[in-house]
Amino acid sequence: MTNGLAERLRLIVVTDPECGGRPLMDVVRAALQGGAPAIQLRIKDGDARPMADQARALLAETRRAGALLFINDRVDVALAVGAEGAHVGQSDLAATDVRRISPPGFLIGVSAESAELALAAQADGADYVGVGPVYATGSKADAGPPVGTERIGAIAAAVRIPVVGIGGITVENALPVTRAGAAGVAVISAVMQANDPEAATRALLRR
Numbered sequence: 126m127t128n129g130l131a132e133r134l135r136l137i138v139v140t141d142p143e144c145g146g147r148p149l150m151d152v153v154r155a156a157l158q159g160g161a162p163a164i165q166l167r168i169k170d171g172d173a174r175p176m177a178d179q180a181r182a183l184l185a186e187t188r189r190a191g192a193l194l195f196i197n198d199r200v201d202v203a204l205a206v207g208a209e210g211a212h213v214g215q216s217d218l219a220a221t222d223v224r225r226i227s228p229p230g231f232l233i234g235v236s237a238e239s240a241e242l243a244l245a246a247q248a249d250g251a252d253y254v255g256v257g258p259v260y261a262t263g264s265k266a267d268a269g270p271p272v273g274t275e276r277i278g279a280i281a282a283a284v285r286i287p288v289v290g291i292g293g294i295t296v297e298n299a300l301p302v303t304r305a306g307a308a309g310v311a312v313i314s315a316v317m318q319a320n321d322p323e324a325a326t327r328a329l330l331r332r
């Protein structure tokens with residue numbers, strides 16, 4: 126599963142309940158139609174059962190499209206529905222604990238805003254690290270100050286696993302993130318709020 130992982134992480138479309146008044150599933154379908162290689166279901170503070178139902182519905186779409194599905198925070202939901210992986214932050218389950226309870230090949234992403242945290246995540250068995258916010262973001266209330274593309278470069282130079290930049294990334298400013306050393310970018314608003322999520326996905330992938 127990790128073969129070619131960096132390629133499959135070149136764009137992670139992270140879901141948000143705010144998607145321009147459209148059904149979430151329609152926006153995700155459009156992103157998949159535009160070629161999104163990975164989707165992350167991110168529902169903060171949702172109950173487990175409706176989340177699992179939504180994850181199963183999403184998984185049917187991602188499998189049809191040949192894309193990966195990650196579940197944010199809720200490793201239990203990811204395991205229950207058979208998603209390809211989970212993304213955990215510094216206050217979620219540690220990668221070592223996720224590894225202990227997950228099947229071989231289960232993909233683990235860990236948020237790491239410094240080279241030290243990224244090295245620790247790598248040692249704990251993470252498959253990739255998410256680094257952010259690269260730029261200012263309005264999509265995460267508790268995001269720290271922007272770390273900039275220099276931090277992406279420093280972390281990418283420190284670890285062997287792929288680095289994914291997140292936070293405030295758009296078609297216009299994505300290129301410096303990958304030029305700095307990120308394998309890919311993760312976005313919410315650039316796709317979820319786009320008038321045409323399929324075209325926005327294609328445009329991001331072209332960058």
Ligand SMILES: Cc1ncc(COP(=O)(O)OP(=O)(O)O)c(N)n1
Binds near residue numbers: 137256
């Ligand atoms: C790819 C990617 N990177 C970082 C994050 C942020 O995760 P976390 O720090 O746990 O914050 P929340 O998303 O849970 O609010 C992410 N979701 N995806």
Ligand SMILES: Cc1nc(C(=O)O)sc1CCOP(=O)(O)O
Binds near residue numbers: 257261264269294314
């Ligand atoms: C979910 C998330 N995590 C971040 C981090 O810094 O770890 S920033 C962020 C929000 C990303 O949304 P947008 O693409 O709309 O800026």
Ligand SMILES: [Mg+2]
Binds near residue numbers: 197214
């Ligand atoms: Mg989290």
